[in-house]
Amino acid sequence: MKIDVLSIFPDYLAPLELSLPGKARAKGLLDVAVHDLRSFTHDRHHTTDDTPYGGGAGMVMKPEPWGEAFEALAIGEHDTIVFTTPSGARFDQRKAEELSARPRLVFACGRYEGIDQRVIEHAREIARVEEISLGDYVLNGGEVAALAIIEAVVRLIPGFMGNPESLVEESHAGDSGGLLEYPVYTKPPVWNGREVPAVLRSGDHGAIARWRHEQARRRTAERRPDLLAPSTLDDGTPIARAVPGDAPELLTLQRACWVQEALANPGVEIPALHESLADVRDWLGEWDTYVVRRAGRLVGAVRGRLEGDAWDIGRIMVAPDLQGEGLGRRLLEHIQAVAAEAATSYVLFTGAGSERNLKMYKKAGFRLRSDVPAPPGAVVLTKPRRAGA
Numbered sequence: 001m002k003i004d005v006l007s008i009f010p011d012y013l014a015p016l017e018l019s020l021p022g023k024a025r026a027k028g029l030l031d032v033a034v035h036d037l038r039s040f041t042h043d044r045h046h047t048t049d050d051t052p053y054g055g056g057a058g059m060v061m062k063p064e065p066w067g068e069a070f071e072a073l074a075i076g077e078h079d080t081i082v083f084t085t086p087s088g089a090r091f092d093q094r095k096a097e098e099l100s101a102r103p104r105l106v107f108a109c110g111r112y113e114g115i116d117q118r119v120i121e122h123a124r125e126i127a128r129v130e131e132i133s134l135g136d137y138v139l140n141g142g143e144v145a146a147l148a149i150i151e152a153v154v155r156l157i158p159g160f161m162g163n164p165e166s167l168v169e170e171s172h173a174g175d176s177g178g179l180l181e182y183p184v185y186t187k188p189p190v191w192n193g194r195e196v197p198a199v200l201r202s203g204d205h206g207a208i209a210r211w212r213h214e215q216a217r218r219r220t221a222e223r224r225p226d227l228l229a230p231s232t233l234d235d236g237t238p239i240a241r242a243v244p245g246d247a248p249e250l251l252t253l254q255r256a257c258w259v260q261e262a263l264a265n266p267g268v269e270i271p272a273l274h275e276s277l278a279d280v281r282d283w284l285g286e287w288d289t290y291v292v293r294r295a296g297r298l299v300g301a302v303r304g305r306l307e308g309d310a311w312d313i314g315r316i317m318v319a320p321d322l323q324g325e326g327l328g329r330r331l332l333e334h335i336q337a338v339a340a341e342a343a344t345s346y347v348l349f350t351g352a353g354s355e356r357n358l359k360m361y362k363k364a365g366f367r368l369r370s371d372v373p374a375p376p377g378a379v380v381l382t383k384p385r386r387a388g389a
């Protein structure tokens with residue numbers, strides 16, 4: 001594979017000379033060249049940026065040096081130009097595998113507010129183009145992203161890894177069943193008073209495989225629930241993680257649901273009825289929230305988060321026209337099933353006069369806790385978490 005990197009900070013790419021890609025170069029599997037974009041400028045100051053048309057903060061990378069660089073590198077239709085940009089598609093293992101099969105990658109590392117859009121359009125006419133982001137955060141430039149992508153891609157080149165088996169089992173690998181990797185241990189058997197789990201020293205390969213799979217599943221549920229298949233209602237409707245775009249419908253649903261609560265609990269202050277769209281957006285960022293849609297319409301929701309060692313459950317909402325069908329019960333089951341590993345109990349609040357809710361919670365194993373303080377007009381219910389549940 002041939003890799004070219006275009007950057008105004010070529011020194012940033014010095015690690016490419018080291019270890020991993022270095023080995024691949026030595027084996028003749030990889031040829032890497034880093035190019036200074038400034039060498040494709042002609043003014044005294046080697047200018048690569050200018051002010052944006054239409055105004056706005058920051059600077060934009062000028063098109064001419066990029067155009068000249070692409071020409072100098074003799075980029076053709078079989079080559080892939082990778083623009084590293086926070087507005088790109090999220091990089092993942094699948095993309096790494098895809099890129100590892102390409103004969104040539106040219107990384108165009110953007111800086112400032114980005115590259116003149118005509119450069120990307122031009123690139124699409126002369127080569128294959130990928131616009132890739134590392135994740136939902138902002139770096140000062142695409143160099144570190146290019147390094148990360150190159151490292152992920154190069155180790156997948158056939159013949160590069162000493163032990164290809166290790167590619168199969170690791171987190172995010174296609175064969176890992178989409179789970180994160182299980183915890184691993186090596187000698188000594190006891191370190192700092194901590195023992196290696198007995199099952200790993202049992203010699204029982206079936207038991208070891210089951211233990212590892214269960215650990216991987218738990219870890220994934222805890223850290224990356226988005227990687228697991230969504231839970232569903234009996235009819236297959238998914239119970240999905242809420243996204244920021246759900247906020248307006250959540251606001252509407254919670255107003256509809258808590259009007260009923262207000263009527264059942266006269267005089268009680270109900271925060272859910274007073275929240276703005278901005279408030280809903282804020283709490284969406286702080287709680288694990290799940291939603292159910294029917295024919296595109298958001299009809300149910302629930303949220304949970306860890307408070308100390310209790311999993312705090314709230315905002316169980318079901319559209320008024322669908323109440324009584326068991327949706328609330330399913331949402332309650334779901335939010336318990338996805339509780340953080342550290343939770344040893346579940347806790348929820350409801351209006352003291354909300355007969356229907358109280359009945360559902362008690363049926364689900366929750367008990368009224370008059371010994372735990374609650375806001376005026378509300379009651380607290382708790383339930384211990386069963387081990388392994």
Ligand code: 6GU
Binds near residue numbers: 086110134137140
């Ligand atoms: Cl590829 N570039 C920049 N500048 N910031 C990023 C990124 C890329 N990926 C995540 N943040």
